[in-house]
Amino acid sequence: MEKVITLKIDDKEIKAQEGTTILEAAKQAGIKIPTLCHLEGLEPYGACRICSVEIERRGKSRVVAACCYPAEENLKVVTRSPKIDKIRKTIIELAASTAGEDVAGEMRALASEYHANLSRFRTGVPNEPTKCILCGICVRRCTEATWDSAIGFIGRGANRRIVLFPEKAGTCVICNYCQHVCPTGRITSIGPDPPFPHVDEVLSGRK
Amino acid sequence: MATVECISSPEDLEKFRQEIKAKREPSKLSVSVCVSTGCVALGGLGVMQAFKAELDKQGLKDKVELKETGCLGFCEQGPRVTIYPEEICYLRVQPEDVSEIVSKTILEKQVVERLLYKDRASGRTAQKLEDIPFYKYQLRLLLGDNAKIDPKNIDDYIVLGGYDALAKSLFKMTPEQVIEEIKRANLRGRGGGGFPTGSKWETTRGAPGEPKYVVVNCDQGDPGAFMDRSLMEGNPHSVLEGLIIGGYAIGAHEGFVYVREEYPIAVENISVAIKQAEQYGLLGENIMGSGFDFRVKVHRGAGAFVSGESSALMTAIEGKVGEPRPKYVHTAVKGIWDKPSCLNNDKTWATVPLIILRGAEWFKRIGTKGSSGTMIFSLVGKVNNTGLVEVPMGITLRDLIYKIGGGIRAGKKFKAVQTGGPSGGLIPEEYLDLPVDFDELAKVGSMMGSGGMVVMDEDTCMVDTAKYFVDFLLEESCGKCIPCREGLRALSKILNDICEGKGKDEDLKTTEDIAETMRDASLCALGQTAANPVLSSMKYFRDEWEQHIGYKCCSAGACKALTNYYIDPKKCQACLFCLKECPVGAVQGGKNQVHWVDQAKCVKCGTCYEVCNFNAVKKLSAEPIPPPPTKGTKPIRKRK
Numbered sequence: 001m002e003k004v005i006t007l008k009i010d011d012k013e014i015k016a017q018e019g020t021t022i023l024e025a026a027k028q029a030g031i032k033i034p035t036l037c038h039l040e041g042l043e044p045y046g047a048c049r050i051c052s053v054e055i056e057r058r059g060k061s062r063v064v065a066a067c068c069y070p071a072e073e074n075l076k077v078v079t080r081s082p083k084i085d086k087i088r089k090t091i092i093e094l095a096a097s098t099a100g101e102d103v104a105g106e107m108r109a110l111a112s113e114y115h116a117n118l119s120r121f122r123t124g125v126p127n128e129p130t131k132c133i134l135c136g137i138c139v140r141r142c143t144e145a146t147w148d149s150a151i152g153f154i155g156r157g158a159n160r161r162i163v164l165f166p167e168k169a170g171t172c173v174i175c176n177y178c179q180h181v182c183p184t185g186r187i188t189s190i191g192p193d194p195p196f197p198h199v200d201e202v203l204s205g206r207k
Numbered sequence: 208m209a210t211v212e213c214i215s216s217p218e219d220l221e222k223f224r225q226e227i228k229a230k231r232e233p234s235k236l237s238v239s240v241c242v243s244t245g246c247v248a249l250g251g252l253g254v255m256q257a258f259k260a261e262l263d264k265q266g267l268k269d270k271v272e273l274k275e276t277g278c279l280g281f282c283e284q285g286p287r288v289t290i291y292p293e294e295i296c297y298l299r300v301q302p303e304d305v306s307e308i309v310s311k312t313i314l315e316k317q318v319v320e321r322l323l324y325k326d327r328a329s330g331r332t333a334q335k336l337e338d339i340p341f342y343k344y345q346l347r348l349l350l351g352d353n354a355k356i357d358p359k360n361i362d363d364y365i366v367l368g369g370y371d372a373l374a375k376s377l378f379k380m381t382p383e384q385v386i387e388e389i390k391r392a393n394l395r396g397r398g399g400g401g402f403p404t405g406s407k408w409e410t411t412r413g414a415p416g417e418p419k420y421v422v423v424n425c426d427q428g429d430p431g432a433f434m435d436r437s438l439m440e441g442n443p444h445s446v447l448e449g450l451i452i453g454g455y456a457i458g459a460h461e462g463f464v465y466v467r468e469e470y471p472i473a474v475e476n477i478s479v480a481i482k483q484a485e486q487y488g489l490l491g492e493n494i495m496g497s498g499f500d501f502r503v504k505v506h507r508g509a510g511a512f513v514s515g516e517s518s519a520l521m522t523a524i525e526g527k528v529g530e531p532r533p534k535y536v537h538t539a540v541k542g543i544w545d546k547p548s549c550l551n552n553d554k555t556w557a558t559v560p561l562i563i564l565r566g567a568e569w570f571k572r573i574g575t576k577g578s579s580g581t582m583i584f585s586l587v588g589k590v591n592n593t594g595l596v597e598v599p600m601g602i603t604l605r606d607l608i609y610k611i612g613g614g615i616r617a618g619k620k621f622k623a624v625q626t627g628g629p630s631g632g633l634i635p636e637e638y639l640d641l642p643v644d645f646d647e648l649a650k651v652g653s654m655m656g657s658g659g660m661v662v663m664d665e666d667t668c669m670v671d672t673a674k675y676f677v678d679f680l681l682e683e684s685c686g687k688c689i690p691c692r693e694g695l696r697a698l699s700k701i702l703n704d705i706c707e708g709k710g711k712d713e714d715l716k717t718t719e720d721i722a723e724t725m726r727d728a729s730l731c732a733l734g735q736t737a738a739n740p741v742l743s744s745m746k747y748f749r750d751e752w753e754q755h756i757g758y759k760c761c762s763a764g765a766c767k768a769l770t771n772y773y774i775d776p777k778k779c780q781a782c783l784f785c786l787k788e789c790p791v792g793a794v795q796g797g798k799n800q801v802h803w804v805d806q807a808k809c810v811k812c813g814t815c816y817e818v819c820n821f822n823a824v825k826k827l828s829a830e831p832i833p834p835p836p837t838k839g840t841k842p843i844r845k846r847k
Contacts, residue, residue, distance in 0.1 A: 095689050
C-alpha cells in the first residue's frame with residue numbers, strides 16, 4: 001500500500017500518493033499547470049520546462065519542473081507568480097525563435113495566456129520556421145506504438161531536429177499515434193506540415 | 208613488472224613490496240621522462256627514444272633505469288626529464304640534448320646549466336623541482352608522485368605504499384567506518400559541484416536496489432583544462448584504488464571508468480592498470496583474500512561536453528545518446544539502469560586512499576574549514592607560468608596568479624580571471640584576495656568547476672569573452688530542453704551583434720531575461736550555469752557592454768569589427784617586422800620608411816600588434832584613424 005502524503009499547492013492542502021509528481025498531484029486537485037512536452041501515459045521527459053513551478057523546501061525556494069519533481073510531504077508549491085509567469089513567457093518566446101509565429105495548438109493558447117511575443121527572437125533567424133519545439137511527443141509516441149520508431153532526433157544542441165527514417169516509413173501511416181498530440185499543431189491528420197526531412201537528406205547536408 | 212603470485216593477504220602485499228624494494232637500489236641512477244600528453248606534443252617520445260639509444264650506445268643500459276612517467280603540470284616547459292637520485296630537473300629537453308645529459312650528468316655528475324629552469328625575473332636557475340617558483344607554493348598530494356611512477360608498472364605504485372589503503376579498508380575497517388572516515392574528512396566532490404562525498408556514498412549504500420555501481424568521471428571537456436586526464440595518465444592506480452575502496456564502502460561490485468576517447472593515453476593507462484591489478488589479485492574475485500569481489504570496466508566516451516553531467520554520463524554508459532535526464536531523484540539513488548550509482552570525479556577517487564591511510568584529521572588540516580584538502584587548477588591564459596597547479600584550498604587568487612603563475616605576461620594589466628570552465632563566472636580585480644574554495648567562488652557568481660582557471664589581461668574584451676563561452680556551450684548543449692538550446696542560440700545572436708557593433712539598447716535587458724530563465728528553468732547544470740559568464744561579465748564589466756552598444760567601442764581592441772590597427776609614426780622604427788609578418792600585405796612602407804596600415808586590406812588579425820617591439824602599433828576603437836604619413840617619412844630613431 002503506497003503512502004499518502006500531504007503537500008500545499010497554491011495554498012491548497014492536497015493529499016497525494018507517494019511517487020506522484022507535482023503535476024499529477026495538482027491535476028487531481030483541479031489546479032492546471034501548463035505543459036508542452038508532457039503526455040499522459042508517456043514517461044516524464046522534462047524538456048519544455050513550461051511546467052516550471054516554484055517550490056519551497058527547508059526554507060529554500062527554487063524552480064523545478066512539475067512534470068518530473070516528485071510530490072513530497074510538506075512541500076510548498078506555487079504554480080503562478082510573477083517570476084514563474086516571466087519564465088513561461090520567455091520560454092514560449094524562445095521556442096518560437098525556430099518554431100515561428102505560425103504555431104497552433106497548445107503553444108498558441110499559452111502564448112496568448114502569457115502575453116508572449118512570438119516574434120521577439122525571430123529577428124535575424126535565417127531559417128524557415130520549423131513549427132516544431134522538439135518536445136519529442138511524436139517521437140516518443142512513435143517508439144511506443146511501433147517499438148521501432150519511424151522518426152527520431154538527430155543532431156546536437158542548436159542542430160537538433162526530427163527526421164524520418166525512410167526504410168521504416170512503411171510502419172508509418174498505420175497507427176496515427178502521433179496525430180493530434182503535437183502541441184504546435186504541426187502534425188495533423190494529413191501528417192506533419194512541413195514534413196519531416198529524411199535522415200539521409202539531413203546527413204548529406206541537403207536539408 | 209615482476210611476475211608474482213596472486214597477492215592473497217595484506218601481509219603478502221607488504222612482503223611483495225619489500226621484495227621490489229630489495230631489488231631496487233636507492234642509489235641507482237634513474238632517468239624519468241614525461242610521456243604525458245603535453246610533453247609528447249612537444250617531442251617527449253623523441254627524447255625517450257634518444258635516451259634509449261644513447262644509454263645503449265654508452266653501455267649504460269643496466270646501470271641506469273629509464274622510466275616513462277606522467278605529467279608534473281608545467282607542460283609549457285616540456286618535455287621534462289628528471290634525473291634521480293639527485294632530482295635534477297631538466298626542462299625543454301630535445302633529443303639533441305640527450306647525449307650531453309648522459310655524458311655530463313650521468314657519467315660525470317655535472318649539471319647541464321642551460322637545461323635548468325631559469326627564472327625570468329631574477330635570472331636564477333633552479334635544479335630541483337621545489338626550487339622552481341611555480342612549484343614552491345604548491346602542495347602536490349595527487350600529482351606529486353607522477354615523476355616517480357611509470358603508470359604502466361603497478362610495482363612503482365606499490366613501492367610507494369600503493370594499495371595499502373585498500374588493505375586497511377578491507378581488513379581493518381567496516382564499510383560504514385570507511386564512509387564515516389570520508390565524511391569526517393569533509394571531502395567534497397572535485398568535479399565541481401562540491402557535494403560532500405561521504406554523504407553521497409552513504410546515500411548510494413542505503414538506496415534500495417541491487418546491483419549498485421561506482422563510476423569514475425574522467426570526461427573533462429573544458430577548453431583549457433586538463434587535470435583529470437593528466438591524473439589518469441600519470442597515476443591511474445591511485446584512481447583505481449580509490450574506486451575499489453568506494454565500491455567496498457558502498458556495497459558495489461562493479462565499477463565503470465568513463466574516459467574520453469580523445470584521451471588515448473588515459474584510456475590506455477587505466478586499461479593497463481586494471482589488467483595489472485587483476486593479475487596481482489588486487490581487483491577481481493576475492494581481493495587480497497578478503498572475500499570482496501570487484502570488477503571495473505572502461506567506458507570510452509564519444510566526446511560530448513554534456514556527457515560529463517552525471518545523468519548524461521550514466522545514460523551514455525547505458526549505450527544511449529548522452530543526454531541529461533531529470534534528476535530530482537539523484538543518480539546516487541537511481542542512476543545507471545535505474546540502479547543506485549555513485550559517480551565521482553577521478554580526483555575525488557584518487558584522494559580517497561590518502562584519507563584512509565593518513566586519516567581524516569590530517570586531511571582536514573589542509574585547506575579551509577568548508578573545503579578540505581587540495582585542488583588541482585589548470586592555470587592558463589595570460590600568465591607567465593601556465594600549467595597544472597595543485598594547491599591547498601583557500602589559497603587566494605592573487606597568490607595563484609602572481610606567486611605561482613608569475614604574474615601577467617608582458618607586464619600587462621590584470622583584468623579578470625574565469626574559474627570553473629566555460630560556465631564559470633568572470634571575477635574582476637577587486638576579488639583577487641578571495642580565498643579559493645567551493646563556497647567563496649559561488650559567492651561572487653562563479654564556481655570551482657573542475658578547476659579551470661583562465662587569466663585575462665587588459666587586451667581581453669569581456670563582451671567578446673562572454674560571446675566565446677556562449678558559442679562554445681551552444682555547440683555543446685545537447686539541445687533537449689528549450690531554455691538551454693534556444694536561450695544559447697538567442698544569446699549567441701545578441702552577443703555576436705554587440706561585438707559587431709550592431710548592439711541595441713534593449714539588448715542588455717533581453718540578455719538578462721534570457722540568462723535568468725536559463726538559470727532557473729534549464730534541465731541540467733549545463734544550461735543552469737551556461738549564463739554565468741554572461742551574467743558576471745554584465746555585473747562586473749557593465750561599462751564595457753555599454754561602450755559596445757552605445758559608442759560601438761571595444762576598449763580592449765578585441766572585437767574585430769570595432770577595432771582598427773594604426774602605426775604611430777613617431778614610434779615606428781621601420782624594423783620591417785610587422786611588414787613581413789602581416790599575412791595579407793596590409794602593412795605599407797619599407798626599409799628606413801615609417802610603416803602604416805592600409806585599412807582597406809587589413810583583416811585585423813592583430814599580428815602587427817603582437818610582433819611590434821616598439822609599442823608603435825595601436826588599437827583604435829571608436830576614434831578616427833589618422834591619415835597615413837607621407838611616403839618616405841623617415842623614422843624618428845630612438846636613442847640608445
